[in-house]
Amino acid sequence: MLELRIEGRSFGLPVLGEVFSTINRGDRICLLGPSGIGKTTLLNAIAGLDQSLQGPAVVGREKLRIGYLFQEHRLLPWRTLMANLKLVGASEAEAQKLLTDVGLQDYASYLPDQLSLGMARRAALARCLAVKPDLLLLDEPFASLDPVMASDLKLLIASILDDHPDMAMICVTHDGQDVEILANRLWYLDGKPARLRWDNHVGVSGLIGWVLRRLRGESEGAS
Known part of the structure; x- marks a missing residue:
């Protein structure tokens, strides 16, 4: 469906190194890595928002509908x-159906600023789904939400993906536990410049434990 041939991206200093991978229909990818490593930069490159990349960095994107x-x-x-x-x-x-699907069936006439953060994010998700995406990109969708709202949104996204098995997803997150709810595949971005250190299916033995240890170490190092 989509092939990544990213040879690097810098903003004065190198941010991304070589990133080579393939995204297939039905892939549900959680993208993890240290804060500031370049996860959003990679997501923007995949979405086509970064016009400075050299060569055919993302092959097949012009044939896809992307929701971000x-x-x-x-x-x-x-x-x-x-x-x-x-x-x-x-x-x-x-x-109206999309608003119902995200639990906002009674809010069609509301303005965004009349909603809570969690409700506004669900409304934005409905807008993403309105384009009938082949690939859904999520950039830290649970950030700044309280645990209950975050859990509800995770379950909602998982349900939407189950209802659309051919739709692929890439979700940037800092929580390794999200992998168990949302993902069938995991990317871990790390290094200077950043590269995919892990690109495996979730069922690989020891993978989740390795990620949680890495994330725990980063959190302790920053405290």
Whole structure:
């Protein structure tokens, strides 16, 4: 479906090194790594938002529909949730179904700023789904949410992926436990410049434990 041939990306100093991988339909990838290592940079490259990459860095993207859930909801604040979804091509009936799917069936006439952070993020997820994506990109979708809202959103995303088995997903997260809920594959980005140190299916023996130890070590090192 998608082939990564990223030869590197720098912002004065190198951020990404070589990143070579393939994303297939139905892949549910959690992307982990230390803070500031370049996870969002990699996600932006995959989405096509970084025009400075050299050569055919992401092969096959022009044939795909991509939905991108940013850390900020990026809904148009002066338009209702219904209007935000219709702007990306959803009919009124489709928009209402999408809002129902994310638990916001009673909020179609609300403006984004009238919602809580968790509700606004679910509305933004509905907008992503309105484009009927082949690939869903999620950049720290659970950041700044309280544990209950984060858990509800994780279960919602897992349910959506189960309902769309051909849709691929890449989710940037700092929580290794998210892998067990959302992923069938794990990427771990590390190094200077950053490269994929792990690119394996979740069932690989010892993988989750290794990631949790790495993340725990990084957290203790920063404290």
